[in-house]
Amino acid sequence: MMPLTRRLAAGTALAALLALPASAQTAPAPAPGSFLSPANIAAGLLRAAVSYGRILADIRYGAIEADPVRGGVILRDLQVNGLGDHANCHVSLGRLELSGLSLWYSEHSHLRIDAGDLSVANNCFGPNAAMIGVVTGTDHIPLASLAIDLRQSMGSGAAVMDIEAVSPGIARIEASADFDHVSIFSPDLLSRMAEGDQRTDPFGADPFAPDEDDLATPFGNPSDTSEPSVGLHGSLRAAHLTVENLGVWERVNPMLPPDIAGPQGMEALVTAPPGTPLHQLQQGLAEALKNFVAQPGRITAEIRPQAPIAFDSTAWTSPEDAAALFMPAFSNALPTPPLALIADPQDASDPRALGLALARGEGVPRNTRRALELLTPLQDDPEIALALADLLADSDPAAAYVHALQAAATGTPGAMAALDRAEARLATADLLAAQPAADSALEDDAFASAVALREAALARAEGRGQTRSYGLAWRLATLAAAAGDSPARALMDRLQARFGDDPAWIAARAQAADAALEDWTDRDLATTLAAR
Known part of the structure; x- marks a missing residue:
């Protein structure tokens, strides 16, 4: 692994350790009002970045406000003015808001970034300033609003990302991606580490030690094929990208050669062999571009598969590989909904489907009251x-x-x-009251042997194939333990450690013990278990 990559890997490993769920670390999560809360940490890092950035530019801001309770930070009225050779570079930002910040990953997270009134002077881009000015029509690049939403489920790996950016007089960009599962993936990293390849070991002797190769290849050596491949792996449920013209086309079009902006130029995009999926995709793109040129409005690319599409980006060699896999459809309309919409929420001809849709907010606005009305009779x-x-x-x-x-x-x-x-939300008394009582009737097969008793006890404790009942689990386990079954004794110890001296548990345990004695006598278990 190249020196810079090795340092990044070590830093990533440290970040991953800090990001472990609270249950995996010894330190509890800080209180919302603590200076260690995510919002206060983020605000402190922003202030440190400003202090460091003043080495390079004149940076000022109106306020940095932290909201520890809601996990949010707001930066207002940021002004950045270049110094020296970059004196003509000016950047301003009216508002930057971060919300949903979390130091400890939760099961379901929702991070949102909102930026407004952003302006970047064309002169910040040096020799390209004049060309950028032709595109923007002004001496700066304006961005009225930028919103990024990232929702993630830690348990399933599902993630949804939405992006919206509006640049007045230029364009509006909207994009979304809905992943059934997505993660960073390296198919050969573990195998190389297992083989003892020190170049892929992020925990080498000194991952931050200077290396003579840093000066020659500060970003790694592209020809070094020993680097492990890294990409994204998962399955995509739906995605779309829409670009709407707000004036940029009218400025760019006169500069394009006629053979590029005309119909023939669009047809030149179709290069794949006829009859192939890529040929069909290229034709769709060319048609959408021709329609856009005739009536500048928007171009939309959307992916709406019948089932999630599994992908592994480490296997792609070109953008065409991704395009051929996802097969986006191109149009000049707004993106279609990624799911079927329900026209009449009062139509109860299929109460099951309508109730589930109302419960999930899929295809119809979520409505808990109406969903309960439809689903409760079908419980x-x-x-x-x-x-x-x-x-x-x-x-x-x-x-x-x-x-x-x-x-x-x-x-x-x-x-x-x-x-x-x-x-986890219930008191011991409430959850035990909802479970089958310890003296409930049991199947005869459960008493066939000590192993059968133990397996039945585990099934009741877990709720696997049977309704969960800690009282019945204790009753069955104590019978198996009486015959010397150690795993059954271990289950009893776990139950006792969990509920301790809770009065409701003591009562349920006593009821289970009495029922177990009746089983022992009525079923002659001493004879049955001794014969096995």
Whole structure:
């Protein structure tokens, strides 16, 4: 690994360590009002950046305001004026707001960046200033607004990104990407590290030590094929990019040769062999460009697959590889919705589909009240039960837990996680009251052997294939433990460590113990278990 890359890798490793979830570190997350809160840290870093930047330019700002409770920082009235040879470079920013900042990753995060009234003087780009001025029509590049939204689920790896940028008199750009899963991926990094290749070891003897190669190749050697490949890996549900003309085309068009801006120039973009997917894609782009030239408005590229498209960017050798995989459709219209829309939310001909759509806010505005009306009569459906658990998680945790118990018992995907989340909101007495009682009837197969008792106890404790019941888990485990089964004894220890001396648990444990003694006697388990 090149020296600069090695240093970046070490820094990335340190950043990854700092970004571990709170449960994976010994230090608790700082209180929102603490100077260690994410907002206060971000504000401090901004002030440090300003102090460092004053070495190079005259930098001033109106205020940096931190909101530790909401995890936000606002920078106002930033002015940057170049010095010396760059005295004609001026940058101004009316407002920059960061929200959703978090030092400790949460299960669901939402980071947003809002910038407004940004202006960058053309002179900041040196010899290119004149050409940029032709494009912008002014002596600066204006950006009225820039908004970036990033929503991410740590559990599933799903991520949604939305970007909107408006430059008055130039263009409006909107883009979105909805990933079912996405992550940075290096297919050969681990194998090289396992082989002891020190060049790929970010924890070498001194990753920050100076190296004579830094001066010759400060950004790495492009011809060094020993570098591990790094890219993105995941699956894409939907994406789009729309560029709308706000005046830039009228200034650029007169400068373009007729053979480029005309229909023949657009057709020259079609280079792939006929009958191939890439040929079809290029034809669509050429047609959209011809329509744009005839009536300058917008060009939209959108990806709307029937199912998520798996991708691995490390295997791409050119942009055409990505285009052929995702096959974006080009048009001159606004992007189409990535999902089917429901015209009439009052049409209950399919209450299941409408209820789920209302619960998720997909295809129709989210409405919890209406979703509950439609889905509650269908609560025996495991998927509906899971949806009801999510809908009631905040307003009625006890009812949400009952629905999660049902969904988890049938193995519905995602139900076990919902069950654990719901359980974390309840007091011990409430969750035990929602579970089957310790003296409930059990299947005869559960008493066939000590192993069968242990497996049944684990299934009840986890809610795997059976409705979760800690009381029944204790009852079954204590029977197996009586026959000398150590894993069953370990399960009892875990349950006891979790609930301790909680009065509700003590009562449930006593009920389970009495039921276990009846099982031992009525089923003659001493004889049954001794014979196995």
